[in-house]
Amino acid sequence: MATNAPETPTRPPAVILAGGRSMRMGRPKAGLVLDGRPILDHIVERLAPQVGSIALNLNADPGITLPPGLAVLADTVPGYFGPLAGILTAMRHAAEVAPHAPHVLTVATDTPFFPDDLVGRLSSIPDLEGTIAVAWSDGEMHPLFALWPVAIADDLEAWIRTDAKLRVRAFIARHPSAAVDFPMIATKAGPLDPFFNINTPDELQQAESWLQRLKDPKP
Numbered sequence: 001m002a003t004n005a006p007e008t009p010t011r012p013p014a015v016i017l018a019g020g021r022s023m024r025m026g027r028p029k030a031g032l033v034l035d036g037r038p039i040l041d042h043i044v045e046r047l048a049p050q051v052g053s054i055a056l057n058l059n060a061d062p063g064i065t066l067p068p069g070l071a072v073l074a075d076t077v078p079g080y081f082g083p084l085a086g087i088l089t090a091m092r093h094a095a096e097v098a099p100h101a102p103h104v105l106t107v108a109t110d111t112p113f114f115p116d117d118l119v120g121r122l123s124s125i126p127d128l129e130g131t132i133a134v135a136w137s138d139g140e141m142h143p144l145f146a147l148w149p150v151a152i153a154d155d156l157e158a159w160i161r162t163d164a165k166l167r168v169r170a171f172i173a174r175h176p177s178a179a180v181d182f183p184m185i186a187t188k189a190g191p192l193d194p195f196f197n198i199n200t201p202d203e204l205q206q207a208e209s210w211l212q213r214l215k216d217p218k219p
């Protein structure tokens with residue numbers, strides 16, 4: 001989605017990762033509805049103030065009308081090679097739409113409570129250039145929430161074409177990286193991990209419950 005903001009290091013291009021098969025959910029996660037609205041609306045709303053442009057990485061029809069103006073990108077290396085294929089697609093897209101942007105941001109379509117200061121904090125690490133800045137919370141890495149140097153796209157493509165396991169963490173370990181820790185969100189029902197992600201119908205119900213708690217006044 002085009003916004004009026006220029007592409008600067010603090011307003012990077014962004015890609016929403018939704019290219020998986022959604023096997024556990026049983027239907028495309030990009031087509032989920034949360035709080036009566038498409039989950040993509042929640043994601044785009046949170047992302048738009050933080051980034052210069054937004055595209056959506058998808059490999060199948062999500063079965064809904066997409067938010068207007070969202071560029072849709074199929075994997076540049078087709079064959080469901082996993083999230084790294086989505087990250088590569090994001091890097092290739094960024095190189096096209098924002099040739100001077102050193103990084104591209106990725107977020108996942110199934111993680112609706114991600115921080116509204118995600119980009120600000122990821123891009124504030126020292127020596128950002130050439131570094132993968134990755135979100136953490138509660139002692140866990142969230143490797144799909146990261147700023148990726150576009151310059152490592154060819155290395156990633158070679159890795160996808162040759163590595164058997166295709167683990168995102170293993171790819172990150174090949175490059176300089178920095179961890180940025182995000183706090184839990186306080187709710188009346190206890191702490192909510194901002195990177196709570198929805199994989200199953202049960203987790204979709206949990207997300208609905210968290211949303212109602214977030215609407216309550218802060219404890």
Ligand SMILES: Nc1nc2c(ncn2[C@@H]2O[C@H](COP(=O)(O)OP(=O)(O)OP(=O)(O)O)[C@@H](O)[C@H]2O)c(=O)[nH]1
Nearest residue numbers: 017018019020021022023024080081082083086108
């Ligand atoms: N581009 C792309 N993205 C993928 C692929 N596999 C998973 N992803 C994305 O990676 C993220 C994490 O994957 P999961 O949460 O396991 O989603 P999923 O693979 O669709 O769901 P399951 O089939 O239930 O594992 C999600 O945003 C997926 O859309 C793939 O082959 N290509």
Ligand SMILES: [Mg+2]
Nearest residue numbers: 020021022023
């Ligand atoms: Mg998966």
